[in-house]
Amino acid sequence: MMEFKSIVDALAALESGLVSSVELVEAALATADAVDGKLGAFVTRFDEKALRAAKKADRARSAGVAVGSLHGIPVGVKDILTTEDGPTTAQSLVPDPNGASGRLADATAVQRLRSAGAIVLGKLSTMEYAVGMPDPASSFPMPRNPWEPARWAGGSSSGSGSAVSVGAVLGALGTDTAASIRMPAAFCGVTGLKPTFGLVPRTGCIPLARTLDHVGPLARSARDCDLMLDVLAGHDGADVDSVRSPRWHGEISRTGRLDGVRIGLDPLDRYGTARRDSALDGAVDQAMRSLEDLGAEIVPVELPWYTEVSAAAKVILLAEAFGYHQDALREHWDSYSLSTRLRVSTGASLSAGDYIDAQRVRRMAGSAMAGVFREVDLIVTPTAGRGAPLIADMHYANGAMDLAFPLYTAYWNMLGNPAVSVPIGLSVSGVPLAMQIIGEPFRDKDVLTAADAYQSVTDWHRTLPAMAGGEL
Amino acid sequence: MDSTLEDHVREALLRYDIAPPAEELELAVESYRDTLAGIGHIREALQANPDVYR
Numbered sequence: 289m290m291e292f293k294s295i296v297d298a299l300a301a302l303e304s305g306l307v308s309s310v311e312l313v314e315a316a317l318a319t320a321d322a323v324d325g326k327l328g329a330f331v332t333r334f335d336e337k338a339l340r341a342a343k344k345a346d347r348a349r350s351a352g353v354a355v356g357s358l359h360g361i362p363v364g365v366k367d368i369l370t371t372e373d374g375p376t377t378a379q380s381l382v383p384d385p386n387g388a389s390g391r392l393a394d395a396t397a398v399q400r401l402r403s404a405g406a407i408v409l410g411k412l413s414t415m416e417y418a419v420g421m422p423d424p425a426s427s428f429p430m431p432r433n434p435w436e437p438a439r440w441a442g443g444s445s446s447g448s449g450s451a452v453s454v455g456a457v458l459g460a461l462g463t464d465t466a467a468s469i470r471m472p473a474a475f476c477g478v479t480g481l482k483p484t485f486g487l488v489p490r491t492g493c494i495p496l497a498r499t500l501d502h503v504g505p506l507a508r509s510a511r512d513c514d515l516m517l518d519v520l521a522g523h524d525g526a527d528v529d530s531v532r533s534p535r536w537h538g539e540i541s542r543t544g545r546l547d548g549v550r551i552g553l554d555p556l557d558r559y560g561t562a563r564r565d566s567a568l569d570g571a572v573d574q575a576m577r578s579l580e581d582l583g584a585e586i587v588p589v590e591l592p593w594y595t596e597v598s599a600a601a602k603v604i605l606l607a608e609a610f611g612y613h614q615d616a617l618r619e620h621w622d623s624y625s626l627s628t629r630l631r632v633s634t635g636a637s638l639s640a641g642d643y644i645d646a647q648r649v650r651r652m653a654g655s656a657m658a659g660v661f662r663e664v665d666l667i668v669t670p671t672a673g674r675g676a677p678l679i680a681d682m683h684y685a686n687g688a689m690d691l692a693f694p695l696y697t698a699y700w701n702m703l704g705n706p707a708v709s710v711p712i713g714l715s716v717s718g719v720p721l722a723m724q725i726i727g728e729p730f731r732d733k734d735v736l737t738a739a740d741a742y743q744s745v746t747d748w749h750r751t752l753p754a755m756a757g758g759e760l
Numbered sequence: 761m762d763s764t765l766e767d768h769v770r771e772a773l774l775r776y777d778i779a780p781p782a783e784e785l786e787l788a789v790e791s792y793r794d795t796l797a798g799i800g801h802i803r804e805a806l807q808a809n810p811d812v813y814r
Contacts, residue, residue, distance in 0.1 A: 596805040599798025606795065618777050630784065636793045637772040638799075645802050662779065 290315040292750065295361055295515055298458055302349065302360050302741040307619040309342040309349070309407065312458075316362040316409055320456040323755055326437045328429030329447035329456060330364070333410035334373045338362065341407045355517055359611030359706050364446050364457035365413035369503070370396040378494050379428045380416045380628070382620040385612060388494050395492025397461055397503045404519040405408035412447030412705045418468055418496045419444065419609055420628035422679055430679070430698045431688040433475060434753040435719045436533055439676040448506045448725030449476035454756040459507040459516050465496045466605060467672075468695035469504050470709035474722030477675035477711045479739065479749055480506040481513040482697075484706030484729045486531035488517070489524030497608035498529070498703040500601065509749050510708060510739035514540050517732060521568055527583030532731075540737040544744045546582040549740070551725075552589030552664035556673075559594070560694025564673040571668055571713030575742065579668075591666060591699060593649060593655035600646035601698035607643045610635025657703055661728045664678040666738055669696050675715035683727045697724065708739045710750040720748070765789050765796075 292298035292312065298656040301307040317335055324330050342639045345360040349483055359444040368389050370376045372602075376384070383389045386389055394402060402408065413431045414420060422440055423431060431446030433439040441450040445462025449472030452460050459598065464482040473480025481504045488503045495501055526528045555572055561685050566675035591597075609632045617624065624632075660667070673694030700707040708724045715721050725742075743749050769789050772779065780788060 329811060596801050599801045602798055603802070604794060614776050614778075621778065621780065626787075628790050629780075630787055633773060633778060633780070634789060634795055636776055636778065636796070637769050637788075637792045642799055642802075645774070645799070645806055649802050649805055652805070 290319045292458070293750070295358070295458045295512040296509065298361060309345040310339065312360060313338050313342040313362050313407055313409065314458055317457070319454055320409070320437045320451070323454050326432060326755070327441070327450045328413055328431045329446070329451040331377060331379065331411045331413050331429060334408060337373055337574070338407050338409045339620060343405045345405060345407065345409045356519070358401060359405030361406050361458050361646055362409050363411055364400055364408045364412040364448060364460040365398055365449070365551045366414050366448050366453050366460070366462050367485070368414050368494045369397070369398055369461055370465055371398050371408060371411065373408060374411065376411070376416045376494065379420070379430070382622045384494050384614055385518045385616045387496070388492070393492065396489040396526070397520050398492065399694055400519050401461070402514070404425065406459070412451055412460060414446055415444035416625050417494065417613070418463060418465060419631055420625050422663065422682055423625045423627065426625060432679070433676045433719065434755045435477065437677055438680065439719060440477035440675060440679050440682065441736060442473065444468040445472050445506060449473055449480070452478045452506050452508065453477070453753060459512055462504060462506050463493055464502045464504060464701065465500045466601060466701055467505060468697050469502070470671050470697045470707060470724055471695060472707045473506050474671040474711070474720065477707065477720035477748070477751065477753065478506055479513055479710050480504070481507055481517060481708045481732070481736070482538050482700065482706065483517060483521065483732050486529045487730065487732065488520045489522070491524050491526040491528040495612055499606040499608060500605055501554045502701065509743050510710065510736045513708065515738070516738045517736070520760045529723045530703065532745060540733050540740055541584050542740065544582070544741050546579060546584040546738060549585050549738065550586045550664045551578060551579060551584045552660065553586050554591050554667065554669050556591070556594070556669050556694070556696050558674045563693055565675060565715045565719055565721065567713065567716050568670055568673060568721055570724060575712040575723055576668070578745055578756050579738070584747065587664060589660055589667060590671070592660065593653040594699060597653045597699050597702050600649040601702050603638060603642055603646040606631070606635035606651070607638050654703050666729070667726040668723055669726070671697060671709040671724045674720055675717060675719035690756070693703070701724055705729055706735045708735050710739050710742060711751070762789070765793060
């Protein structure tokens, strides 16, 4: 099994000669061999190519050639981003409407990881086109949770969350349109960053909803995510929303202190109250005490227009997803899974007025949120109201977007702010719970600084499922 | 099933030459009904703030 569960630890071992890239890749592949039959994390693996790349990385290191900040680190890619190694399925029998399925070229994010020296082990499982639901009838892997395989890994970056959790990869790419990096990160007990909208290019990513889609990292820790973000961020003219000169800058502060940082807490316990895990509020309280001990000041805030923004997120997602899939739905209706075709086709029933009203609410909330950030530096909310649900309890025959558990993430896709999900404890069922730390747009480093400080005094991100050998 | 909603969903899909089987149309109506509740919240919020040009 993989001995090093974090990128930071593995890089230190590589640099000191304690381990080679080949050994890291072999350990990651052995971990995948051992557990993936239960997890369904990988759709495709590139073992031979990965081992060749690892040998090349070791030769370069021996020759003193610095490849990049992820030199020799094994990573995985959600199977909705294209790679040169093999086809992209989007976990669907329906070919991508834009022709990405057979395109053997690296998405910009993948290319940037590879240029920094990362080694791509394989394509990781997702929900169909990042919007479907777990489907036992599907011919694709059922993404299961490493903490309890009867539970869902979360989605739609399902395999990215579970593979990082067990150490089958040390970092992974995910995408997030409403929750899809932060939910699997929360459910699998790892760290996941939805960067500021426009910071990481989406070129080579199959769209779900173009004004909500984000590409970002999942890894063990905030510091690992920071390493990946430094590689991933930057303008790409092929993505019309990619920001040319982002106002983001600086490094994460590694003082381990948060003195003078004002954090607004909205527990969102007025939403989905009956379905929240009874351990969640205590876990959030404990996390706030940890942040206070680090020097932060915690003040109450209320997210403006929360109900309306959440509703508007659904309208925009469905409308934009239908726009992308409308021709394919007509031609391949029966080849989409039931949940996917029902959810996406709901977009056909929405009017232009519905869509425009949803965008107006989005702008109202964005303006109001700027006011909130004049009072606080960061905001904290739970990521979800519960831990990972049992797959047997998930019934989505009507294609409803209601996941049967409260999810507090889509608000930030609408506003575009950076949000990192970090584990904060265990549910009454013994599976991970998480909070998200949110900052102003392009203050991704502030968000990661707070997450890193929190993780410097807590061990939840290092608490591993039994499948991965228990605690580090 | 609400025939008005059913007609709306069927006609909306037919505009794109999509004609799901009857049992799936029923499920599609339920999915749309679920979304309509949220659209109601959106409209209420906008109507409550008529003075803001956005």
